[in-house]
Amino acid sequence: MSSSRSGSSQGSKKPRASQKSMRQLIESLRSHRVNTLTELCRIERAAASCQNEEDAQEFQGxxxxxxxxxxxxxxxxxxxxxxxxxxxxxxxxxxxAHFRVRSDPESNRSWNLAWLCLIKIQDDNLISSYAAVEASKPEMWGGRYPEPEESEQLAQCFEYEWSQAVAGMLRHWPVPPTWY
Known part of the structure; x- marks a missing residue:
């Protein structure tokens, strides 16, 4: 997963990066026992730090x-x-965002669908678009159509909080999880 691997551990008597723990991490991914952003990022960092190319390849799928x-x-x-x-x-x-990522030929640049979706949300300015639509819905206003100023004010609240959430999630990746 990382392009900065330093060859194999040939000549070393040490077993490869704890085969047992590596297998346990891979099994936790396959069984979906791990399904939170924090835990998936932790395993992703472990996979990226593999010194052996074979070990790194085992994590990819x-x-x-x-x-x-x-x-x-x-x-x-x-x-x-x-x-x-x-x-x-x-x-x-x-x-x-998920639909746009799946339709984007560049989406193969990463194994990380969540990161790709977050980047798509950010790059395609989806938050602003959806905030305006959501803020103008009558159900947001007890069944009445809001005044433009009211709708704009609510849209700004949506935009601020939603943008903070996306930015907070993106902070989990100091380096983009990309193939190249």
Whole structure:
């Protein structure tokens, strides 16, 4: 997963990076026992630090699958909503970002679907678009249509809180999880 691997451990009497713990991490990915952003990032860092290319390769499929499951099982949205208690994150943003990532030929640049969705949300300015739509819905205003100023004020509240949540999640990756 990292392009800065330093060859094999040939000549060393030490066993490779604790084969047992590596296998346990891979199994936790395959079984979806681990399905939170923090834990998946922890395993992703462990995989990226593999000194042996074979070990790193063993993580690729399970890690990709685990990130896919994290997004499609709605845990991603659940965690975003946990960060936006005052103005719950709009699920349509995640659905749209996921669709855009899947439609983007550049989406193969990372194994990490959550990161790709967060970047798509940010780069395509989805928060502003959805904040304006959500803020103007009559159901946000007890069934009445809001005045433009009211709608704008609520949209700004949505934008601020949702943007903070996305930025907070993106801080988990000081370096983008990309293939190149």
């Amino acid at each position: 399970p890690m990709t699958s685990a990130w896919d499951y994290y997004v499609t099982s709605h845990q991603f949205l659940t965690e975003l909503r946990g960060l936006t208690r005052n103005y719950p994150f709009c699920g349509d943003i995640v659905t749209d």
